[in-house]
Amino acid sequence: MHIYFLQHAPHLGPARMADWLTSMGHSFNCCRLDNDEVPPQLSSFDALIVLGASEQIAPHGWMKREQRLIERTLNSSKPILGIGFGAELIAEALGAIVSPNTRPEFGWQQLRGNPDGDIDLPERFEAFLWHRRVFGLPEGAVSIGASDASPLQGFSWDGARVLAMLCHLEATQQWARALIEHDSERLPAPGSGVQSVDEMLADERRFALQAALLDRVMIDWLRL
Secondary structure, eight states, X not given: OEEEEEXXXXXXXXXXXXXXXXXXXXXXXXXXXXXXXXXXXXXXXXXXXXXXXXXXXXXXXXXXXXXXXXXXXXXXXXXXXXXXXXXXXXXXXXXXXXXXXXXXXXXXXXXXXOTTSSSOOOSEEEEEEEEEEEEOOOTTOEEOEEOSSOSOSEEEETTTTEEXXXXXXXXXXXXXXXHHHHHGGGOOOSBTTBOOHHHHHXXXXXXXXXXXXXXXXXXXXXXX
């Protein structure tokens, strides 16, 4: 399969997903929306991944083009996956409301998988989060899980052809370090749901364990 990434910031690339796709024999391209690259045509890819964005993403001319491509992909039979900001865009396109969360989540958090969901996630697992906003469950969607601060951590739709996740399973330690350096001035003070920078980066094994979760999710998502 040929996958297209929609990228919104230079420090928020595909990270571990690029390695996974290559190892599984898939090809991919990145559309750098932050460099004003034009989004691809629907016919240019077999599956679409909409990546995250910096917290204070400013309005850009490419946003409407991106929204149109997401809507066209949703209306097709092609898989589409959104992470963080990308998940918000998919949720909005499916009619859900995106709003500020009462409690932000930054760093490693404990999540509860949905045992009745379409995605093979454990009953409990740890994942890297970086968000202040949440969204509702679109009509016909199935929750993938929850955390103490966010009753909905994402959803699947149309038999998991469409997947939206707040958790950044693609994160590597290098990716997380670049994100922290870029957004350090806007990080909330450590507390409930927010780790210190040292805690986020202290144990590289966390990223390795999360890689196994990414493997499970990607296999489920692309099984169609």
